[in-house]
Amino acid sequence: MSDRLGDFGSFEELAMPHFARLFNFACWLAQDRSAAEDLVQETFMKALKGFSSFQQGTNFRAWIYRILRNTFLTSQAGLRASVSLDTEEDCPLEPSTTETPESLFLSRVAQETLQSALEELPVNFREVILLSDLEEMSYREIGLALDIPIGTVMSRLSRARKAMRALLTSRIERA
Amino acid sequence: MTCDLWRDKLDAYADDSCSGEELANIEDHLRACTACAAEALARIQVKRAIRAAASARFSPSPEFRLRLEKSIHKSRKPLWLSLWTQSLAASVLALLLIAASVVSWTRHAAREAAMAELLDQYLATMASANPVDVISTDRHTVKPWFQGKLPFTFMLPELNNSPYKLLGGKVVFFKHSPGAQLLYELRNHRLSVFIVQDQSGEFPLQSGIAAFSPKGFSVETWSRSGLRFAVIGDSNPADVHALGDLLRTSN
Numbered sequence: 001m002s003d004r005l006g007d008f009g010s011f012e013e014l015a016m017p018h019f020a021r022l023f024n025f026a027c028w029l030a031q032d033r034s035a036a037e038d039l040v041q042e043t044f045m046k047a048l049k050g051f052s053s054f055q056q057g058t059n060f061r062a063w064i065y066r067i068l069r070n071t072f073l074t075s076q077a078g079l080r081a082s083v084s085l086d087t088e089e090d091c092p093l094e095p096s097t098t099e100t101p102e103s104l105f106l107s108r109v110a111q112e113t114l115q116s117a118l119e120e121l122p123v124n125f126r127e128v129i130l131l132s133d134l135e136e137m138s139y140r141e142i143g144l145a146l147d148i149p150i151g152t153v154m155s156r157l158s159r160a161r162k163a164m165r166a167l168l169t170s171r172i173e174r175a
Numbered sequence: 176m177t178c179d180l181w182r183d184k185l186d187a188y189a190d191d192s193c194s195g196e197e198l199a200n201i202e203d204h205l206r207a208c209t210a211c212a213a214e215a216l217a218r219i220q221v222k223r224a225i226r227a228a229a230s231a232r233f234s235p236s237p238e239f240r241l242r243l244e245k246s247i248h249k250s251r252k253p254l255w256l257s258l259w260t261q262s263l264a265a266s267v268l269a270l271l272l273i274a275a276s277v278v279s280w281t282r283h284a285a286r287e288a289a290m291a292e293l294l295d296q297y298l299a300t301m302a303s304a305n306p307v308d309v310i311s312t313d314r315h316t317v318k319p320w321f322q323g324k325l326p327f328t329f330m331l332p333e334l335n336n337s338p339y340k341l342l343g344g345k346v347v348f349f350k351h352s353p354g355a356q357l358l359y360e361l362r363n364h365r366l367s368v369f370i371v372q373d374q375s376g377e378f379p380l381q382s383g384i385a386a387f388s389p390k391g392f393s394v395e396t397w398s399r400s401g402l403r404f405a406v407i408g409d410s411n412p413a414d415v416h417a418l419g420d421l422l423r424t425s426n
Contacts, residue, residue, distance in 0.1 A: 012247060019243070020235055027233035037239050044243055048250055114228040132190055133225040139192050158186050164221070 011051045014060045015044060021135065022068055028130055029069070030077040031119060039075060043068040062137070062144035069127065069145060078123075117167045125160035132157055176204075181211050189218040289350070294389055296347050297367045297407045300356065306365075307343030307358050317344045317357065325353050327402060329370050332421035338362070339418055350374065359418060366408030366418055373403035384419070386412060395419045399426055 022043065026036035046067050047054075054063055072078040118126060131142045139153045146153070181204050187193050188201050205212045300306045309320040314331035321328075324346050334341060342358040347369065354371030387394040393415040396405040404426070406419045 012244075016244075019240065020231070023235040023239075024229070024231060024233045028229060033233065036233065037235070040235070040239075041243055041246065044247060045250060048247060111224075111228045114224055115232065118225065118229060129225060130229055133222045134229040136226075139187075139190070154187065157190075158183070161186060161218070161221075 011048055015047060015064060018061060018064055019044075022064065025065070025127075025130060025135070026068060026072070028118070028134075029072045029123060029127060030075070032077060035075065035077045039068060039072055039077075042071050042075075046071065059141060059144055061135075062141045065131070065135075065137075065145040066147060070147075113171060117164060117171065120167055121160065121163055124156070125163050128153065128156050129160050129164065178208060178211050181208070182214055185211070185215050185218055188215060189222050290387060290389055290394065292349060293369055293405055293407060294392065294394070296349070296356065296369070297392070300345075300358065300367060301365060306345075307356075308345035310343040312341050312343075314341055317341060320344065321346070321355055325355060327370075327372060329355065329402060330425040331357070332425040334421070337417075337421065339366075339421065347371075361408070361410060361414055361418070364408055364410040364414065366406060366410065366415065368418070368422060369403075369405040369407070371403050371405075373398045373401050386416070388412070397423065399423070402426070 019040070023036060023040050026039040026043075027033060030036045030039055043064065047064050050067075054060065118129070121129070128142060128146065131137045131145060132139075137145065139150045139157075142153045142157075143150045148156070181201065184193070184197070184201055188198070193201060205215055309317055311317050311320075314333070318329075318331050321344065331341070338361055340360040342360050342365070344355055344357040347354050347356045349369065349371045352372050352374070354369060357368040357370070359366045359368065384395060384397045387396075392407055392409055393412040394405060394407050395412070395415045396403065397419070398404070404419070404422060406415045406422070408415050408418075
């Protein structure tokens with residue numbers, strides 16, 4: 001009994017340091033501040049309720065991100081985003097030059113444009129890029145958070161980056 | 176290996192997810208190939224740029240943080256109570272189960288003891304040279320013999336047209352109270368009928384007709400009008416049951 005009560009004390013110690021980053025990630029997923037607040041609130045309540053099933057010593061960050069992501073997928077915002085792996089097959093290939101689109105782009109555009117490109121990505125590409133580049137999770141950790149094998153993490157990340165490149169290329173061309 | 180194949184590995188390189196040998200091979204290639212080195216640099220730059228663009232773009236308001244912390248604290252209390260209640264309920268259930276087990280075991284032990292006592296009396300009668308005190312095949316002789324000896328009365332069945340023969344009876348003491356033991360004969364078997372006061376605490380047998388086979392003997396017992404009847408014999412259970420039916424018809 002006392003161990004269980006101690007667990008509830010340690011929930012806040014483990015979860016609250018992730019609060020701000022989870023909120024940021026939730027905003028990137030839901031693309032709406034109010035929906036992100038609901039998402040984070042629900043994530044924390046679910047995590048607290050299921051904390052007894054969390055195995056101490058395993059990856060808490062991946063566990064709580066997984067709850068947030070699953071909560072998002074079943075939320076109205078998540079359903080609107082219509083997550084589909086089909087988009088993974090529809091990425092135009094990037095042009096192969098030594099002057100890469102990224103290097104051109106980075107020299108010419110502002111951070112806001114990069115953010116808008118990220119927002120334009122399908123949500124399953126956006127989340128894997130954010131977990132890797134923003135949260136700096138390892139492939140294994142991303143696999144735990146998204147509940148997919150490491151091989152799928154790598155292939156999805158590769159497709160997501162190709163899609164990102166395609167978006168950047170089209171913006172360069174428009175500019 | 177062509178540059179296209181090397182470039183497939185550049186994401187893992189930019190993500191710092193290459194194994195030692197793989198990393199060394201990629202770095203060897205990057206030193207030799209300007210195009211792939213530029214590609215690798217670009218991927219690392221994009222990764223950093225995304226991090227800078229996405230990091231802390233959205234910050235939670237202090238009000239939301241406060242609201243969330245309150246929700247956690249509010250949720251904790253019911254969880255405490257819930258856990259406490261669950262533990263209490265589990266403890267109560269465990270105690271009830273233990274109590275029920277003790278009661279069940281006690282009743283079982285009491286029943287076993289009662290059956291053993293009756294069986295001992297039956298065996299003693301079978302071994303005795305004078306198994307009964309009133310010797311008669313006439314129920315109108317045997318039953319009146321018990322008058323004044325027992326604090327209750329009972330009826331004996333008419334045995335005409337039945338294979339059973341009354342041999343007699345005697346007073347026995349069961350649980351310190353007087354009762355009747357009747358002796359019947361069926362072919363070469365002898366069966367005893369015990370009629371005692373039914374004291375539920377001392378003879379906790381289930382209601383209805385209960386049949387047992389302790390040590391190979393056949394036993395059938397039932398309760399009626401405050402009296403406990405038990406038929407014990409060394410013949411088969413059907414014979415014991417048929418005599419029981421005759422007694423149940425009379426009482």
